[in-house]
Amino acid sequence: MHAEREILFRESAAAALLDPQLRANFRRAMDGLISKRQAQFPDPRDLQELRDLSTAIRSRSLLRLPELLEQLEASCTKNGIQVHWAETCEQANALILGLLRTRGAKTLVKGKSMVSEEMHLNAFLEANGVEAIESDLGEYIIQLDGETPSHIIMPAIHKNKDQIARQFSQKIKDAKYTEDVDELTAMARKVLRQKFLEADAGLSGVNFAVAETGTLCLVENEGNGRMSTHVPPLHIAVMGLEKVVADLESVAPLYAILTRSATGQAVSTYFNLITGPRGADEKDGPQEVHLVILDNGRSRIYADPELRATLRCIRCGACMNHCPVYTRVGGHAYEAVYPGPIGKILTPQMEGVGVRHDLVHGSSLCGACGEVCPVEIPIPEILVRLRREATHSDPGSNVAGKGTGRLAAEDWTWRLWAAVLKRPALYRLATWFATRLGDALPAGAPLLRDWTRTRTKPVPARRSLSERMRSEGGSHD
Amino acid sequence: MTDARTAILGRLRAGGGEGPLPPLDTAVMERRQWDPAERVGRLRRGMEAVHTEFLDATPSDWPAVVRAFCDREALPNLLFGPTSEAGAALTAAWPTGGTQLLPYDRPVEAFKEELFTTVAAGFTGTVGGVAETGGLLLMPGPAEPRLLSLVPPIHLALLRASTLQDSLWHAVKALGWGRSLPPNALLISGPSKTADIEQTLAYGVHGPKRLIVVLVDDLA
Ligand code: SF4
Numbered sequence: 001m002h003a004e005r006e007i008l009f010r011e012s013a014a015a016a017l018l019d020p021q022l023r024a025n026f027r028r029a030m031d032g033l034i035s036k037r038q039a040q041f042p043d044p045r046d047l048q049e050l051r052d053l054s055t056a057i058r059s060r061s062l063l064r065l066p067e068l069l070e071q072l073e074a075s076c077t078k079n080g081i082q083v084h085w086a087e088t089c090e091q092a093n094a095l096i097l098g099l100l101r102t103r104g105a106k107t108l109v110k111g112k113s114m115v116s117e118e119m120h121l122n123a124f125l126e127a128n129g130v131e132a133i134e135s136d137l138g139e140y141i142i143q144l145d146g147e148t149p150s151h152i153i154m155p156a157i158h159k160n161k162d163q164i165a166r167q168f169s170q171k172i173k174d175a176k177y178t179e180d181v182d183e184l185t186a187m188a189r190k191v192l193r194q195k196f197l198e199a200d201a202g203l204s205g206v207n208f209a210v211a212e213t214g215t216l217c218l219v220e221n222e223g224n225g226r227m228s229t230h231v232p233p234l235h236i237a238v239m240g241l242e243k244v245v246a247d248l249e250s251v252a253p254l255y256a257i258l259t260r261s262a263t264g265q266a267v268s269t270y271f272n273l274i275t276g277p278r279g280a281d282e283k284d285g286p287q288e289v290h291l292v293i294l295d296n297g298r299s300r301i302y303a304d305p306e307l308r309a310t311l312r313c314i315r316c317g318a319c320m321n322h323c324p325v326y327t328r329v330g331g332h333a334y335e336a337v338y339p340g341p342i343g344k345i346l347t348p349q350m351e352g353v354g355v356r357h358d359l360v361h362g363s364s365l366c367g368a369c370g371e372v373c374p375v376e377i378p379i380p381e382i383l384v385r386l387r388r389e390a391t392h393s394d395p396g397s398n399v400a401g402k403g404t405g406r407l408a409a410e411d412w413t414w415r416l417w418a419a420v421l422k423r424p425a426l427y428r429l430a431t432w433f434a435t436r437l438g439d440a441l442p443a444g445a446p447l448l449r450d451w452t453r454t455r456t457k458p459v460p461a462r463r464s465l466s467e468r469m470r471s472e473g474g475s476h477d
Numbered sequence: 478m479t480d481a482r483t484a485i486l487g488r489l490r491a492g493g494g495e496g497p498l499p500p501l502d503t504a505v506m507e508r509r510q511w512d513p514a515e516r517v518g519r520l521r522r523g524m525e526a527v528h529t530e531f532l533d534a535t536p537s538d539w540p541a542v543v544r545a546f547c548d549r550e551a552l553p554n555l556l557f558g559p560t561s562e563a564g565a566a567l568t569a570a571w572p573t574g575g576t577q578l579l580p581y582d583r584p585v586e587a588f589k590e591e592l593f594t595t596v597a598a599g600f601t602g603t604v605g606g607v608a609e610t611g612g613l614l615l616m617p618g619p620a621e622p623r624l625l626s627l628v629p630p631i632h633l634a635l636l637r638a639s640t641l642q643d644s645l646w647h648a649v650k651a652l653g654w655g656r657s658l659p660p661n662a663l664l665i666s667g668p669s670k671t672a673d674i675e676q677t678l679a680y681g682v683h684g685p686k687r688l689i690v691v692l693v694d695d696l697a
Contacts, residue, residue: 025675032676033676046505049502049505052502056499059499060498063495063496064495064498065489069485069486085481136673137671137682141673156673157676181679184674185681188682189681189682189683192683193683196593196683197589197590197593213654213655213656213658221669223627223682223684224683226663227628230623230661231589231624247655248649248655249650249655250501251649252644252649253646255645256644256645256646267645269665269666269669269670269684270664270684271612271663273654273661273662275658275659275660276659276661279618281618282618283581283583283584283585283619283622284624285622295481299485299488299489302488302489302492302493303488
């Protein structure tokens with residue numbers, strides 16, 4: 001799935017920076033999330049131990065990935081959950097449409113699922129005559145405006161109360177204008193309860209899939225996930241293939257660190273374990289449960305020992321909450337399903353480092369993301385690695401679109417540089433000119449302009465260090 | 478889609494240099510322990526912080542406590558599972574008149590509309606509680622259907638103090654959930670909530686607006 005157009009993060013980021021409302025919305029939200037997370041980890045030793053344990057659990061899952069996926073499939077099948085595999089988003093979409101069509105399903109209520117965003121499932125279903133309704137309040141808000149999530153946990157975080165108040169009064173039938181959050185929530189509740197009642201099918205993501213018991217774990221606060229998975233007669237769950245964990249004991253630490261890292265909650269309102277469809281004597285629950293396991297580039301990421309760490313991610317969003325770039329530009333500027341630091345390493349690996357090459361440069365490498373990541377993904381190191389991948393075609397690498405992000409100008413600059421460095425006389429001549437005349441170069445000179453637009457022009461020393469060493473003397477110790 | 482399956486597993490096998498599995502040091506989970514009385518306090522504080530309400534009861538008077546709550550709130554009805562142990566106790570002790578006891582005794586398809594529109598409250602038992610963070614453990618099933626604790630605007634849950642576990646991690650072990658699970662099991666820590674509008678907490682977004690724990694003191 002390689003995008004055609006080259007998408008430039010620096011352009012959309014520059015535009016986002018000029019939107020004071022957006023910046024205020026994000027700043028406030030991120031500050032709140034940072035302090036709430038901090039309050040959940042009062043003891044640095046406990047935090048480090050929990051991170052180490054979580055990292056080990058996720059690493060073990062990945063080391064045994066093919067075996068665990070097979071075990072998951074066997075356990076689910078035994079429990080009556082039907083398992084499907086999809087290599088691409090197209091396959092997954094077609095699969096889901098097929099399931100819905102055979103059962104004559106016309107409406108689908110959705111719990112929050114980033115994988116379904118990855119698949120652009122809603123648009124696909126709409127085009128095929130199935131109404132897909134987002135039921136997570138944040139997702140519902142952005143669906144009303146035809147937007148995409150700007151955060152993986154809080155999809156409508158870019159909007160403030162007034163914006164939502166206006167939107168509801170215009171788009172929800174018979175809604176009056178109010179800025180009261182409880183009243184706004186009540187309006188959405190009313191609309192969506194009717195949808196749950198009537199829906200032919202429900203769709204959810206999966207936070208953790210337990211291989212040993214064949215259990216799908218769902219973490220949520222609203223109850224829309226439970227509604228989507230227990231009320232309609234058909235439940236379809238979609239997951240990226242990396243979500244599998246060996247056993248339920250291993251899920252407990254991951255769950256503990258997920259909610260604390262994500263929203264600064266010690267526990268979510270609901271932690272829902274689904275191990276099968278409606279049992280023989282049960283009076284409710286879906287008649288059928290299906291699990292779609294999606295690859296979409298993950299098996300390629302898996303093959304690289306360093307990049308594989310990307311797949312440890314438990315999608316907590318802490319890296320974006322702590323990212324100085326994300327906080328300033330918001331989620332939409334990334335023009336990607338997954339924004340923020342995790343998006344910066346995941347998107348280029350999924351869509352190709354060439355088309356998304358400036359995404360990996362849109363970072364100060366401050367390291368905050370790696371520091372807060374509950375599963376210790378070395379995001380800054382992976383960013384650096386991907387910067388190299390974008391411009392080099394290393395034979396051992398299987399990174400999507402490797403080497404396609406190399407710019408001609410960049411190429412020539414390096415060649416010139418190498419040529420000069422290889423010839424000492426030429427090098428001395430060049431530095432002589434640069435030190436004597438560099439200052440005379442106007443800040444607006446071509447090439448230099450790109451640098452000086454947001455920085456002061458560097459002033460070269462009057463004489464180079466090696467010149468001074470030669471004339472003033474000096475020793476090497 | 479067996480082709481997709483073969484291709485995916487093939488790629489993963491080809492790509493995965495199996496290494497030694499890193500060890501799991503679970504000390505950080507294990508040391509979260511409290512004595513039984515402390516567990517009750519922790520659970521209560523944790524759950525009250527997210528708007529859960531508590532009713533104190535004894536092993537013998539809890540049905541009366543439930544009834545008194547229903548009377549106080551003037552609830553027209555209370556949906557419950559008649560075949561569960563707690564359900565049977567509730568039926569036996571329920572005076573006629575006032576809040577009507579509605580048995581959830583048929584497939585949901587037979588009364589979905591009614592469930593969504595006219596049921597005022599649902600009553601369930603629990604299989605335990607989680608002291609560390611606060612939370613109830615439920616195993617819905619034939620006796621207590623899944624939607625009892627989800628669709629009605631008020632959820633009343635019976636919790637016996639003696640069933641509290643230290644943490645979810647301890648509970649998974651104690652309840653044997655790691656080996657086998659019913660089609661549905663869950664943890665509930667409070668009424669349904671959201672912070673999707675400007676990070677402002679609002680309760681009762683999709684699930685129950687109120688969660689009432691009937692806490693039975695059976696520690697003595
Ligand atoms: S990369 Fe780490 S911090 Fe970011 S979402 Fe994933 S688990 Fe959370």
